[in-house]
Amino acid sequence: MSTVSHGHDPATLEPVVDLCDAVAVLGSFPALAGATMTVLRGEIVLLSGPNGAGKTTLLRLCAGLVALERGRGRVLGVDLSIDRESVRHRVGMIGHSNGLYGDLTVTENVRFWGRTVGASESEIDLAVSRMGLDGRLAHLSVSRLSAGQRRRTALAGLVARRAELWLLDEPHAGLDAAGRDELDSVLKMAATAGATVIVASHELERASKLATRQVEVIAGQVRKVVGL
């Protein structure tokens, strides 16, 4: 996946995510209550923990969508307490929905997302083919695709957007066995190409085979980090 740079400049040596005692508040509830976590470039990190533990908030904090109330937080070298918006265009977050337009074709969707960062036509074609969406599938409208194919289209959008940090919230949800296998291979491929992936999942058995580290989040704090 050539869209993600991974040279040996100093920027690549800096952690992609560096949180220290990070606090994020949803309304008046501290969804993150002092989370500390470091993620390096090219890692696939599994976030585990019970419902309401703060996994999604942690992802949204890394995406610059939730304000850092207290503590330190740097993502891709950007200080979240100063300018969290500027990190957004370098991060790709996919939750339960894919962010696709059902009336447009696969290629049109990927092109649209690629164009948001000024991707060239060749980058868009590459993203489509890397996700195995070229040929007949490329010209099908998204509304006619299976759940797995839609997820791959959304991921192709991330590739076309040159996202350096992929934040995926329950990416296996709603996919059949084949779709899950496809997704896992895509994530491995992305990490090999230099992207950093953080996956929040309840499906520990499957996701732990994919991840290099498991980070357990409980009550808004990182409780345990396990190398896999």
Add this chain to the structure above:
Amino acid sequence: MSSAGQQRFTGTTVIGTARLIAAKDLRVELRSRVLLNQVLPFALIVMVMFAFALDSDAVLERVAPGLVWLAALFSALIMVSRSFAVETADGALDQLRSAGVPAMGIFIGKMMALMAQLVVLVTLLIIAAVVLYRAELSWAGSVLLVTTGLTATCGLAAVGTLYGGLAAGAKGRETLLPLLLLPVVAPVLIGATRATESAFGTRGVSTSQGWPWLGLLAVFAVLFSVSGAVAFGPLLDD
């Protein structure tokens, strides 16, 4: 749109984003044909139903301008709903914000696409008024009518996009949108109706009497275009 043409539309600037979003919205409309197959027939049915209900050529001729803009307003509600339903169906609006796409560009793009569709709608409604209600149009009246149509649709598109974005994340947005939108667009309804009366020469009103109403429409369009472009980002983030 050819790929060469699309290459110009990149979302790295506000104008680039606006063009990208507008092109995408119009492409979605071309594919789904909601305007063609649902909104335009709905607007025409409203016009015909008015004709049945009033059942008098003299009355119809007198109220034609108001009926045109009422039908346009009701149809605009459907179009605004549809414009944001496309964005929220699979979380695309959230993705746009989380991807750091400039909110001002999203607003302007969606407004431009909505305005283009409203222009088609209003043109058809005016033709329907001429045919069904026997409204008459002079050359001077045509100029006033075109200017009125463009200014009023710009205002409607601006306020529709702003309130569509506001209602997009809310529960019961289908019923919330008319409640929010209809009171706010009252100045457009009044101004556009008066200007159209002048263009049609209804009740002996001269064309020159219609131009001052354009001032109201222009102020409304500028006010909501500017405030919408500025407020859209914080609105989506909240």
